[in-house]
Amino acid sequence: MDKYIEKAERTHNLTEAELIFLLQNQSCEEELAAAADRVRAKYVGNGVHLRGLIEFSNICRQDCLYCGLRRDNKKIERYRLQENEILELARKAVGYGYKTVVLQSGEDSHFSVEVMTRLLHKIKLLGLAITLSIGERSFAEYKAFKAAGADRYLLRIETTNKNLYTQMDPGMSFENRKTCLWNLRKLGYEVGTGCLIGLPGQTIQSLAQDILFFKELDTDMVGIGPLIPNGDTPLATAAKGDFGLTRRMVALIRLLLPEANIPATTAMETLEPNARIIILQSGANVVMPNVTEGDYRRKYALYPGKICVADTPAQCRCCMSGKINSIGRYVAKTKGFRRHLPAAYSQAAKC
Ligand code: 5AD
Numbered sequence: 001m002d003k004y005i006e007k008a009e010r011t012h013n014l015t016e017a018e019l020i021f022l023l024q025n026q027s028c029e030e031e032l033a034a035a036a037d038r039v040r041a042k043y044v045g046n047g048v049h050l051r052g053l054i055e056f057s058n059i060c061r062q063d064c065l066y067c068g069l070r071r072d073n074k075k076i077e078r079y080r081l082q083e084n085e086i087l088e089l090a091r092k093a094v095g096y097g098y099k100t101v102v103l104q105s106g107e108d109s110h111f112s113v114e115v116m117t118r119l120l121h122k123i124k125l126l127g128l129a130i131t132l133s134i135g136e137r138s139f140a141e142y143k144a145f146k147a148a149g150a151d152r153y154l155l156r157i158e159t160t161n162k163n164l165y166t167q168m169d170p171g172m173s174f175e176n177r178k179t180c181l182w183n184l185r186k187l188g189y190e191v192g193t194g195c196l197i198g199l200p201g202q203t204i205q206s207l208a209q210d211i212l213f214f215k216e217l218d219t220d221m222v223g224i225g226p227l228i229p230n231g232d233t234p235l236a237t238a239a240k241g242d243f244g245l246t247r248r249m250v251a252l253i254r255l256l257l258p259e260a261n262i263p264a265t266t267a268m269e270t271l272e273p274n275a276r277i278i279i280l281q282s283g284a285n286v287v288m289p290n291v292t293e294g295d296y297r298r299k300y301a302l303y304p305g306k307i308c309v310a311d312t313p314a315q316c317r318c319c320m321s322g323k324i325n326s327i328g329r330y331v332a333k334t335k336g337f338r339r340h341l342p343a344a345y346s347q348a349a350k351c
């Protein structure tokens with residue numbers, strides 16, 4: 001076995017140079033994925049957690065160059081679900097057997113602390129774990145959401161390269177994004193972050209540094225995905241992110257953060273038809289099927305070619321559990337919080 005893969009599996013640590021070597025090395029990919037799959041089985045088991053995704057508004061005050069929801073995109077049809085519609089989708093998520101809902105939107109200021117906390121209280125009564133993914137807010141707002149029942153928060157750093165971040169996310173502050181993540185951590189959320197793969201000008205070194213950042217933050221969830229160029233954005237003519245590189249990233253993230261929850265994301269399946277299954281066998285243990293209904297699924301257009309837009313949430317549920325069972329895994333019945341394994345366990349893994 002490659003000595004760096006063996007080291008990663010045994011110690012869950014690699015240097016930046018070792019990460020770069022493995023990210024660049026296509027010939028090690030199968031071996032790397034197999035090691036990540038073993039670590040996944042050992043630390044988080046064979047259960048796959050399904051998180052029901054509710055895309056409740058595509059209105060966004062930010063202007064990220066890659067994203068179809070960016071405020072300067074005049075071509076997208078904007079929508080915002082009513083509170084009762086969101087609650088109804090959460091009820092349906094319970095009906096599909098999901099234990100978690102992910103409430104995701106653009107940065108839409110309509111969803112004030114008052115609106116969000118009212119909604120969170122109602123959803124909490126359904127017995128669901130709640131993940132929020134609504135962008136940058138103040139410490140006080142994050143605190144209020146937590147008190148109202150939010151358990152987890154997803155906020156991708158997108159890239160840890162400050163120059164690239166500033167170029168790709170004009171008007172946003174890299175420092176503030178990091179502050180948001182540390183604030184979420186301080187408030188006791190399960191924190192999820194991640195990056196895009198294939199941003200123009202992004203280097204392999206920068207991706208290696210992204211992984212080291214996830215480790216430094218000791219992030220509970222890591223969601224990454226390839227860039228899918230959107231024709232209605234300034235990155236219309238950029239190249240797509242590479243699937244193999246995305247897979248190697250997932251595998252390395254599992255090896256370095258063995259307890260993390262790692263989703264096989266839908267953007268991956270836009271590149272490669274069987275991507276979510278391949279990624280579930282390369283270190284991932286979470287899938288986020290869409291619970292959003294009808295035309296809203298299509299309108300939440302971060303990138304083109306989004307899968308399942310014509311399917312109903314019930315079809316997605318059925319399709320995913322079939323796929324998961326076909327690879328000898330099962331749909332987990334628990335809420336799937338991050339497991340913190342006793343130090344002795346991780347110590348044993350280090351010997
Ligand atoms: N391709 C792939 N992922 C994208 N996102 C936004 N635009 C794109 C795109 N064109 C991702 C960002 C954001 C998440 C919600 O969607 O990483 O954090």
Ligand code: FES
Pocket residue numbers: 060062063064067068069070071106
């Ligand atoms: Fe920033 Fe959509 S506008 S990710």
